[in-house]
Each structure stands twice: as structure tokens, then as C-alpha cells.
Amino acid sequence: MNNEIQQSTILVVDDSESNIEIVLAILDNYDVIPATSGKDALELLASENVDLILLDILMPEMSGFEVCEALKKSEETKNIPVIFLTAQKDEDSIEAAYLIGGVDYVTKPFKPVELLARVKVHLELQHLIQKLEYLATRDGLTGIYNRRKFFELAEKMFNEYDEQFYAIMLDIDFFKKINDQYGHHAGDIVLKKTTDIISSLLPPDSIFGRIGGEEFAVVLTANSDKVVINLLNSIVSTYSKTSIAINPTQKVTCTLSCGMAPKHQFTTSIDVLLREADEALYEAKQTGRNKSVVRDVVR
Structure with missing residues (x-):
């Protein structure tokens, strides 16, 4: 069995502990988490990463259908595949299970080989x-x-924050010369290393993307403009001091130009904010490169 599949985590939800024990024995090669009620299952999913759910239908307090409905309404759990594992064999239950979001329907008593095969197929499909x-x-x-x-996530983040939100545009100075002098393979190495350096310095909740050629963009939150300015200075300084090996015998050093714009009362969209950061980047390019420029705004 593929190691990636074998390392999957499966949540088994059934109010019968004996049924859970049977499933645990069959799925002994997987990491299986048991839950004896729908409520317990939803609580576990708030803290556990699960790849697949085996879900009984008839349970007290909260039925399997109600659990599945709750899962499909949540952004965190809506994409987890649900296999209904139940004694209900009527057509209405089977139809309801698929309509509510189930990916498969296994009736009890089931054959171990059948359950294993279906679990494996759906895990492979999910991966x-x-x-x-x-x-x-x-x-x-x-x-x-x-x-x-990047634009999708940046727009979502933009809409979540009214202030202390920033956009950064970054561009490798004279990148075309790298490609022209050393070839596109060297240029690719420089792009990868540039990404590594910037990523290592960004706060964990930043959104970082390559938006074209040698141009990158970041959106992030910070307590003040000064925090972001210090971050930019650190990126520019660290990058300019890093030698990048483009082949076994040659290294190059490059520089970055950066532009930053803070969200303000007249920032109507993420596109506007990124355009302001791009204007600051253009100013950095025009006034010497290897530097960062902050867009002046009235707040």
C-alpha cells in the first residue's frame, strides 16, 4: 500500500462500540480515531486533521445525516469524504446519503475486503x-x-481587515542580465533562491505569490507601518548579501527593489492597494534600486 495512503487518518463514527471495534480491526493499517456520537465527532474534527470519515446513520441525539450536513456547511470540513456505514438498506436512505454529500454507502453486515477496498479507493481519490x-x-x-x-487569497484577507493591512511588491533588479549572461537555468535558480529568502523572513500568516516573471507580491497584517518597513529593510539587506550558486563554479549576488502600501480609508479594493504598492516599487526602481519605498497616503 502507498505510504501516503497508509498514513491517512480515518474518523469512525458509530454509537455501537462493538461496531467500532470491528472497523478498527479491519483498518488496523490506518490511523483510526473513534467517536461514539455525532457531537463527539464534530468536536474531534475541530482539533484533528482527518482524511476520511466512516459515518453511521442511526445514532441518538444527532443522526449521521445531520452530522454530514454540518460537515458540508463548514469550510474546514466540507471537502472530507464521507462514507456512510449503516444497516439502513432502503432506497430513500441511500438516495438521501448521496444527496447530502456522501461519497459512498456501505451496508452492514459488510465484508472486510469490501470495506478495505472502498476506503482505499476514496483515500486515493482524495489524495x-x-x-x-x-x-x-x-x-x-x-x-x-x-x-x-494569490489574488484570490489576498482579496479575502483584504476584506477581513479594515486597518493594519499592507501590500508589498518586490522585483529582482536587472534580472534579465542573469538570463542573458548565464542562461535561463541560472535565472530559475535565482528565482527559487529569492523565494526561499523572502519566505524565510515573512511572518507565518503572510500571503506570498509570484505574479509574473521576476515580480513577487505579499499581503500581510502588522501592528504598525514601522514593523513592515523594518521587514522590508531586512529582506533587501539579507538578499543583497546572499551569494547564489548558479553552477558548481559560479555565484552571483542580486538586489531587490520593494514597494509597500498600507490600507487606508480610500483603498476600495485589493487591486487598488496592490497598484499603490506597485507605484512605490516603480519609485524604488527609478531612484536607485536595492531599496524599499513606502507609498505616502493620507489616513
Whole structure:
């Protein structure tokens, strides 16, 4: 079995402890978390990362259908596949299970080989979906967010904060010369290293993306303009002092220009804020490069 699949975590929800013990014995190669009620299951999901849920339908207080409905309403749990594992064999229950968001329906008593096969298939499908989602949102070279995903997340974050929210634009100075002199492979190495350096200095909740060529963007929150200015100075300084090995015998040093804009009362959208940061970046380029410029705003 694929190690990635075998390391999956499965939540088993059933009010019968004997049923849970049977499932635990069958799925002994997986990390299985038991829950004996719908309420317990939802509480566990608030703190546990789960890859698949096996869910009984007939349970006291909260039915499996009600649990599944709650899962599908939550951003954190809506994508977890749910397999109903139940004694209910009527067509209405089967139809309801799929309509409410279940991915499969296994009736009791079940054959161990059947349960194992269905669990494996849905875990493999879930991991494939996650990989495809990752590839669809990441820049293929650097691994950070691509332009589309960056703007999606940046807009969401923009709408959550009225103040102490900042946009940063960064650009590698004279990057074309690297490609022209050393080749595009060297340019790719520089882009990857640039990403590593910037990522290592950003706060954990920052959103960082490559939005084109040698240009990057960041949105983040901070307690003050000064905090962000100090961050930019650190990025510019650290980057300019880093030698990047582009082949076994050659190293290059590059510099960054940065522009920063804070959200203010006239910032109507994330596009406006990023445009202001881009204008500050342009000023940094025009006034010497290897520096950061803060957009002046009236607050």
C-alpha cells in the first residue's frame, strides 16, 4: 500500500462500540480515531486533521445525516469524504446519503475486503484531488502561490481587515542580465533562491505569490507601518548579501527593489492597494534600486 495512503487518518463514527471495534480491526493499517456520537465527532474534527470519515446513520441525539450536513456547511470540513456505514438498506436512505454529500454507502453486515477496498479507493481519490488542487494554485517553479491564487487569497484577507493591512511588491533588479549572461537555468535558480529568502523572513500568516516573471507580491497584517518597513529593510539587506550558486563554479549576488502600501480609508479594493504598492516599487526602481519605498497616503 502507498505510504501516503497508509498514513491517512480515518474518523469512525458509530454509537455501537462493538461496531467500532470491528472497523478498527479491519483498518488496523490506518490511523483510526473513534467517536461514539455525532457531537463527539464534530468536536474531534475541530482539533484533528482527518482524511476520511466512516459515518453511521442511526445514532441518538444527532443522526449521521445531520452530522454530514454540518460537515458540508463548514469550510474546514466540507471537502472530507464521507462514507456512510449503516444497516439502513432502503432506497430513500441511500438516495438521501448521496444527496447530502456522501461519497459512498456501505451496508452492514459488510465484508472486510469490501470495506478495505472502498476506503482505499476514496483515500486515493482524495489524495489525487489534493495534489491537483495544490498544482492548480502553485507556481510551478518556486512552489509559492501563483498569480490567480494569490489574488484570490489576498482579496479575502483584504476584506477581513479594515486597518493594519499592507501590500508589498518586490522585483529582482536587472534580472534579465542573469538570463542573458548565464542562461535561463541560472535565472530559475535565482528565482527559487529569492523565494526561499523572502519566505524565510515573512511572518507565518503572510500571503506570498509570484505574479509574473521576476515580480513577487505579499499581503500581510502588522501592528504598525514601522514593523513592515523594518521587514522590508531586512529582506533587501539579507538578499543583497546572499551569494547564489548558479553552477558548481559560479555565484552571483542580486538586489531587490520593494514597494509597500498600507490600507487606508480610500483603498476600495485589493487591486487598488496592490497598484499603490506597485507605484512605490516603480519609485524604488527609478531612484536607485536595492531599496524599499513606502507609498505616502493620507489616513
